[in-house]
Amino acid sequence: MGGSTSLQKVVLAVITTNAEAVTGGSVVFIVPDEKELQRKTYLLEKILDGMAHELDPDTMIIIKHG
């Protein structure tokens, strides 16, 4: 819900086919192709109970909402 100033959304993982596009503190999974991108994202979504969002066609992020 809105209004709170506390940290509510957390990036749990990043899955990408484009390794150069992502760097930094998050857990990054580099996958070879689109099919593997969908598969890994699917698994991570269920495991982490965070929602998968498409940042661009190459990159997915798993976000924990509130």
Added chain:
Amino acid sequence: MEFENFTWAVIIGILIGFLTRLRMLRADYRQYPTYPHGQIIHLALGLIASALGAIAIPALLQKDYTAITFLTVAAQQFRDVRNMERETLSKLDQMELVQRGATYIEGIAMVFEGRNYLVIFTAALTTFAAVISDRWWVGVATGIFLLAISGIVKSGKVLKDIARVKGGQLRVEGPSLYVDDIYLMNIGLAANREIILQQGVGLIVEPVDISAKVTISNIGQRQAILHDASISMGVYRDTGEPALIPISKRDLKSGRLGVLLLPNDQDLQKAIRVVSEVPVLESAVRKPAQYP
């Protein structure tokens, strides 16, 4: 006046008060208060409330003014009822697939407190009528009249009083999910997009005036819509499925609400009917139309 008159007046007052509580205790699709024990709790409290209300007037007439002070104890008691309900519902809410939300909970808790005061009031007026007229049937007649009124008082507005609910087309553009032209959310997985297009029902809630626009923008009110729809129509959702979530978003320009429901049966007409009957939450109501 004779003591016996008071006795009868008090008995009639208590009886009418209790009947009022019974009448206002209605377990509908929400199943709250829960049956049977939740209801017993509230009937018992209703009995206490009506007893308090019924003896207030005779106590005054006997010049027993200190007896009135324990009405304040009653007020404290029923405020605790509100706290109790709030706490219970908040705890239970964490175990819901689609949560009620704080506003809905506060609304329910408030209703429980308010109804007890209404019982006190009914019982007091009934006894008053019986004592003043010195005729038991006047008390009964007053009581029945108040009982009828309490039925009207108890029901608030529903969503169709302030907004039009109609079906909307769910569509996906890249990862973005829309209902008609209102953006809902970003869904990363193609599999989830497919499920949502298959299972989802899109609705548009269109406010009728500026007051309604503000009221349905309230997050608590929106959560109540999602919760009530999920109760009445089931929900295609489970733990570990964070993407399958009923959601509502505003169209900022027009104040319309785009709603995604994930019911077990894709019956659009039923969805419209259910959402139309969602109660308008007291705490969400605003009246900006006062300044034209």
